[in-house]
Amino acid sequence: MTGERAPLDLGFLSFERGAHLLVARALRGIPIGGRVLVTGGDPALGVHLRAWARQRGHGFTPVPERSATWELVRGPSELQRWQGAERAGGPGVDGIVDRPPARWGLAARGALVEPGGPEPRFDIDRREVVWADLAPRLYAHAAAAQWDPATAVDWAAAPAEPVPADVEAAVVQVMTYLVENEQAALVVPAGLLARVHPHFREVQQLLAVQAADEARHVEVFSRRATLHGGPMGTSSAGGRSSLASLLAEPDFSLASFLLSVLGEGSFLALLGFLEQYAPDPVTARITHLARVDEARHVAFGVAHLEHQSSLDPTLRGALRSAIERRHDALVDTAGLNADVFDALVLLAAGGWTPAAIARGHARVQELQHAMDDGRRQRLARLGFPPDEAAELSALHTRNFM
Structure with a gap:
């Protein structure tokens, strides 16, 4: 010893x-x-x-x-928790495998996948069936119609001060978490694209014209995660369980409600938080661009449901039931990946002193309160009284999305 x-x-x-x-x-x-x-x-x-x-x-x-x-x-x-974990291929195109197993689920390609969790079935899961080497370039062409990640972001921009290794690792972990959440946001509105295994994300991005924003977000967050050549972060079983529950909702209005009004609405606050405490200009830029996109998604979801509720007086009851069903399905899961929470605290702290960590922890709590306030306001717009809006907001998944 x-x-x-x-x-x-x-x-x-x-x-x-x-x-x-x-x-x-x-x-x-x-x-x-x-x-x-x-x-x-x-x-x-x-x-x-x-x-x-x-x-x-x-x-x-x-x-x-x-x-x-x-x-x-x-x-x-x-590291006992991660014994038996495996890398989900590699983050780049050269890391794509011929047939990814179902157990990788919605984990970001290249992530360290924790054992356990759901095994969603994607029947289009063979490279020979789904992949084309031209897919990434075709997707890049489609993305240019809105904002192009290759030109809208200065990937060579240097921070004012060098980013410490542990802070960079925190950024990579948050980026890994954002990738798996945005992959879920791409799959849900894409309909038939849910049959394609997310390991082949470039194909999903190409086909999902109506989800082009989400496809760009997957690209930029993955690129930031590997910008300095390190491995991707961790993907928790509880986090993937939360995302899998979104895929299980077949109704369009209910899926839009859970994803856009509650999930992406909460992500507006998260992306603003990451832009504010980003340690480098690339991270600040991509979270800002993504937040602008997500604001449009949330606005459409709220407007759609406001119109639906004016025509269908039973809609609010169905929305409430959808929240309760998802909460009951996830009540025994771990919720937000602890590695992600700790990474957010460190980014907001900006240092390792006890006072800095306390400050970072308080800022993450403020973020969670801001997410709750936003959900309450959007629920109120859909006609829920304040007390019911507060109750339903509290039932939203701890994984944020």
Whole structure:
């Protein structure tokens, strides 16, 4: 066992406000068997630290000669959650496989896929049937009719200051998460395109003329994720379960409601958050462009449903039932990928001090409140009274989309 103990002073930062991020970072910086000496003034820190360490396979021991001090020993099972995970091919065209398995589902191509979760069936799942080398160029031509990712974004733009490696990893994780969400947003309105395995995303982008905005978003978020040559982030089973529930809604109005009014409406706040706290100009630019597109999607969804509700007095009951069915189907899932939440905290924090992490955590909570306020306002436009709008907004998936 390593003799030196790396010190970590958490100040008064609690686990409820993001202390686990600093503890996890300290453990990543030492070898297995290495030790970290944690101190902190939060009254519940010892209890939370013990539970967190044991859940992840790390040793935990109070230090009797020092108050509010605990020793952690890095264990070998920290990555147990991802044992058996596999890469869903590679993120580029050269990473496409001949027949992707159903278990990859809606994971971004190149993502590290957590075992478990749903296995949605896409019957068009063979490269020889669906793929054409010309597909990416045909899609690029179609995208130019609106805004072209190749010209609207300066991919060589450098940040004012170098982006630290851990902040870049946070950007990649969020981009990976955005890719799998936008793939769902492309599949839902595309109808028959739901039969094409998302591993062949370029074909989906080509065929989905009415979903051209979403196809462009998939492209730019994937490109940003791999801009500096690193691997894609993680794709959680709970997140893919949430997205799979959107594919299961056959009714056009209900699918539009769940996707555009609630899901993409929440994403308006998320994209604005990412633009505000982007560490580089490319990330800020693509989230701004995507947000403009998504605002049109949300406006159309709300206008469509406002018209439908004026003709069908039973529509609001059906909308409520759709929210409740989706909530009940996802109640036992983990919700938002924890890696994504932590990445958002770090991006908003802008640093690793306890005060910065607390600030970042508070900003993510403010984001969630903004998402809730937006959903309530859109539900009110559809005729729901304030108390019912608040109740239904609270039932929306924790995965945001």
